[in-house]
Amino acid sequence: MTASEVIKLGQDIEKIDLGMFSQLSLNIVLIILGFLVAGIALGYWAHVDPFSEFFRAFGSLSLIGIGVALILCWCFLFPNQKAEELYQEEIEQWRVNYVIPYIESLPLDQREIVYIKIDTEIHSDVKGQSSWFYGYTRTSEVHRTPLTISYKSNGIVTETNWYETYMELTDQEKPYIEFNYLDQSLGHGVTAGKYNSKIYLPESYEFTDIK
Incomplete structure (x- = not known):
């Protein structure tokens, strides 16, 4: 379709x-x-x-x-x-x-993360919720983490949101964000942008202000 x-x-x-x-x-x-x-x-x-x-x-x-x-x-x-x-x-x-x-069904886009930190000023807890506003199409049991990240795109893009975070990479692999990108609005509040964002980090990763 x-x-x-x-x-x-x-x-x-x-x-x-x-x-x-x-x-x-x-x-x-x-x-x-x-x-x-x-x-x-x-x-x-x-x-x-x-x-x-x-x-x-x-x-x-x-x-x-x-x-x-x-x-x-x-x-x-x-x-x-x-x-x-x-x-x-x-x-x-x-x-x-x-x-x-x-x-x-849209292709998964991967972008290398160059900056990441926990943002404690985000107060809204969306754990386990499905919310079009937060860019997730389904309910998730994964605890979402309030993060500010910068990743490579056409230049450097910086965003703050609640993200699903997976610590599955080896120490030699670089952190990245993965998402489906919708390039046009579909109507009824479904706007263009990233959906189902997931952040992948090394197993030994420790959050600091700049990494």
Whole structure:
């Protein structure tokens, strides 16, 4: 499957258009606010003239109107909420069935690391989580390490993130970062960039400010 095909499948996902129902929901909320304001004014004037037939009748109608408006608001807002849930479910299925396999099928790129240190200022713990923001397509049991690294690319690239780190190399091998690179955005929050980054270090490696 190509990137264009994945993008097209994502574009085919559309939120259910409820048409006037969405606008009616907003109108109903405004009506409720209007009744509440009228009710406050009524309370004041009823206190001034508690025997006014007009205010008593208006008060009864206001209470009935608020009740009806709340019921209608629920009836119209519920379909909106359900439509949003279905929309998000379709996006998640698109990611699982098409995006993840496509990204993981991309060639692995390896870059030599020339600088690495633990960055203790990163406070967010993403261990064991799958997060598009952090650039991983699947849940991992590997403890991710907060690192600032510099690696060879077109020049030197420096980044700070949580990385899966593997100490598997011999002392003669140089540290490197390995990742799938997505060169274009696929839509629905899946942006271009590196995914599934893994850092490989020698078994005897000790973290220092500069290595």
